[in-house]
Amino acid sequence: MTADEHQILELLLHLNGQGLFANVFEVMYMKILTILHSNENVVVPGRAALCRLFTAMCRIQGDTSRVCVLAYTAVRHSFHAFPRMILAIAAVWPEALKASRGEGRCVMRSLQYIVSRTLQEIKVSHCQMWQCLAKLCWWQRPANAQEEATILAKCAIDKLLHSSDEAQLYDCEKALELLSVKEGWQWTNNHLIIKLIWPVLQTWATRGQHSLSDRAIGSLLRILGVVTFSCPLQYVTAAHDILQTLQALLSQSVNATVPVCDTIQEAVLEALMLLAPFRPDVSAQACYTWVTHRHKQQPLQPHVKSKIHDFVEHYKVQFRYLAQLTSML
Structure with a gap:
């Protein structure tokens, strides 16, 4: 640790x-x-010091x-700095990243896999970093790196489907998001979406809503x-297909042709608003239709209202009819 870090830590211990200290x-x-999230100009040693x-x-x-949030x-x-940042965390408090703790957290298992795979792909000198993590945190390299991401994703979805705890659902969502970002679009589309997510949604649609919990399906739709x-733009047709499917589901729920609970409707709307850059016209119309319909029935939840407000503010110049929603939020 640097002298500045020691001084800050002494002050925190005094507080x-x-x-x-809580203040x-x-x-x-x-x-x-x-x-750490937004400032790309922070050099690697600076990021490690903050960690x-x-x-x-x-x-x-x-x-x-x-x-866990920091990791x-x-x-x-x-991406380029994260192995050293993870090592910095482990050096200060290895117990927080130990494998025994990660067994119950999908996101920690995904972190362990990604760090392991990354250190294998970069320079040989980074083997020492892995040795430190293995000794400090009891981490082990995956037996089959090519299949490990899909195995982890399946475990996260299985856990998500059998949980009603918000913290566990959030953990599963973040684990899947992390795997998707690091594995890339081909894996995301071919394995995560087509092989793991779609079959669950098809089961839910064909066997009735009571076959799976509303929270789990809502979480999966947000994912x-x-x-x-x-x-990527070269595969934009895949994004269009998914967006159209979500729009159809929301439209059916508004028209009462398919009974869908509020939790799932809100999750579909969140996904549509997030995917607006691919087809802003579809997302804007879906948002307008849903809000005007829902507003007549019951007040919107604060967290849903906040997201819709941000969406309207961003797109109301391009789609002027969205401004009408302001009075409903």
Whole structure:
């Protein structure tokens, strides 16, 4: 650790001893995550230093969940720097990343796989980094790297379908998003969407809504939107097909031809709004139709209202009729 890191840590420990640490923890937590997430100009040593400081703060609090968030952010948004960032986390608090803890978290298992595969693909000198992670966190290399991503995705979806806990659903969503980003569109389309997600949605559609929980299906529909968002332009027809399918489902629910619960309708709308860059006209019309219909029945939930508001603000110049929704939000 650098001298500056030592001084900051001493100050934080002093605040903790005075019972004042909680007052600054949330502010620093959000600030560090924002920098790691958005500032591409931070050099690798600087990112590693922020990870060490962040992890030390979480260790003072005994908060392994936020260390998991940090590790996810490092891998998701800092591709070239993330092996050193993960090692920095492990050096400060290895227990937070230990394999035994990751067994219950899909996102941690995905992180372990991605770090392992990345270190195998880059320079041989990085073998020392893997050896450190293996000893500190009990990590093991996947037996079959080519199949591991699909195995992990299947495990995450299976867990998602049998869970009603919001934290577990979120964990599964982030694990699948991470695998999609790192494996690329071909794997996402051929394995995640076609082989894993579509069969579940088809089962839900043909066997009736009560065959699977509403929360699980809603979560899966949100994932479909998130992973399709990364579709390259040369494969845009695939994104169009998915968008049209989602639009048809939402339209059927509005027209009451297919009974769909509010949770799933909201998830479909979220996915459609996320995929708007591919067909903004389809997403805008779907949003307008759904909101005007739903508004007559019951008030919108705050989190749904917020997302619709952001969507309307972004597209109301291009589609002026969206401005009519402002009074309904």
